[in-house]
Amino acid sequence: MQERRRRRTILDLIREYIEDIEALSEEFMEPSFVERPSWNARTCCLEPLCSVFVTPDEVIVTADLPNTNPDTIEISPTDADTIEIRAEMKRKIRFDELGITHRKGEFQFFHCQTNIPVPVNMNIIKTEFKRGILEVHIPRKKGYKIKVE
Amino acid sequence: MVETVNIIERKVAPSNAIMLNGLPDVGLVGLIATSHIISELKLAEIAYMDSDLFPPVIVLHEGLPHAPIRIFGNTDLIASFSETAIPADAVQPFTRKLVDWAQSKNVKLMVAMGGMPVQNRQDIMEPRVFGAASNKSLLNMLREKGIEVLKGGYMVGPYALIMRYCAERNVPAIALLAESFYKYPDPVAAAATLKEFSKISGLKIDLSRLTEKGEEIRLKARDMMKRTERELGRMKKTQEYDLPLYV
Structure with missing residues (x-):
């Protein structure tokens, strides 16, 4: 037997309305996911996977750079809150090696730009490259301290 | 009740098999x-x-169309496999259907192989593999095989639901979770779970090709990883980092 539908009260309607707004705001606030290719055949670049972690003292940017020669990695601040990562692969990768046969092109570089979400001191950048993962440490700019009395 | 997820069989699926879920x-x-x-x-x-x-x-494989979520098998092993990120909105009916189907095939062991994100993954040469199980005897089996059992904490996502529905329906299930990256494809962690699965199932699995192709897999898996990360965010996957409240 079909369950009789409960009549919605004004409170139910308000709750549903709030849930809809929350869902919309979550979608709006989620980290940007731009629908674009992760490659550029014209510049022979692949976009690496990148992450940004903010700790109390520093911002750590990591990038997954498989098949990369560590000597070719270049990290450059492009402005106060952006860094650019560029690296050359050990060998060129053709589209067909990535499982695509209907496109022509080959890739030799990784390239990405990453936004830094808090003020940092771009003059003191430390880097590490372990098992194909690049780690960039950028110290945060210190604000003034408020003394608790 | 109208089924929201369907499994369409092309060949007869084996009974009493082990079922892996990828x-x-x-x-x-x-x-x-x-x-x-x-x-x-x-x-x-x-x-x-x-x-x-x-x-x-x-x-498209060799020019022919395939559904991105498929089930493979031989006489004693079944494997579900998805070539697309599972939408967060679909994860409950999807896993429920998968477990229903497994039960209808008298699956003797449901195995969820996955990762457990750790922040210092770059520093770990050999990821540890932790286990969870749907009942106490399987927990003991994991311990006997030398697998450390996850005693507390949260699991979030498709594997969490597979464990839950299997426990509810008395379908024997284990999860093998290797320390892994969250946002980067991790073939080394995959090899670590396979080693443990091999011990449990008795299946001999040659891992040399997986180890050799690690960098190639990481290159190819970038787009899949990005889309998966987006859906995991919608499932609130980061709750796995939360400390559980037991008063």
């Missing part, structure tokens, strides 16, 4: 591991999954 999750660990098993053991496609909740996607 679903997109952190580090794509289970997906990489299951993909390796499917190609190493040359498992044949036996079924595919369909739902209006899935994205309108097909994958």
Whole structure:
């Protein structure tokens, strides 16, 4: 037997309305996911996977750079809150090696730009490259301290 | 009741088999591991999954269209495998259907292989593998095989639901979770789960090709990882980092 539908009260309607707004705001606030290719055949670049972690003292940017020669990695601040990562692969990768046969092109570089979400001191950048993962440490700019009395 | 997810069988699925599940999750660990098993053991496609909740996607293999979520198998092993991120909205009906189907095939052990994100993954040469199980005797079996059991904490996502529905329906199930990257494809963690699966199942799995192709897998898996990360965010996957409240 079909369950009789409960009549919605004004409170139910308000709750549903709030849930809809929350869902919309979550979608709006989620980290940007731009629908674009992760490659550029014209510049022979692949976009690496990148992450940004903010700790109390520093911002750590990591990038997954498989098949990369560590000597070719270049990290450059492009402005106060952006860094650019560029690296050359050990060998060129053709589209067909990535499982695509209907496109022509080959890739030799990784390239990405990453936004830094808090003020940092771009003059003191430390880097590490372990098992194909690049780690960039950028110290945060210190604000003034408020003394608790 | 109208089914929101369907499994369409192309061949007869075996009974009393072990069923592996390679679903997109952190580090794509289970997906990489299951993909390796499917190609190493040359498992044949036996079924595919369909739902209006899935994205309108097909994958072409040798020019022919395939559903992105498929089930492979031989006489004693079944493997579910997805070539697309499972939408957060579909994860409950999807896993419920998967477990229902497994129960209808008298699956003797459901295995969820996946990753457990750790922040210092770069510093770990050999990821540890932790286990969870749907009942106490399977927990003991994991301990006997030398697998450390996850005693507390949260699991979030498709594997969490597989464990829950299996426990509810008395379908024997274990999860093998290797320390892994969250947002980067992790073939080394996949190899670690396969080593433990091999101990449990007695299946011999050659991991040399997986180890050799690690960098290539990481290159190819970037787009899948990005889309999976987006859906995991919608499932609130980061709750796995939360400390549980037991008063």
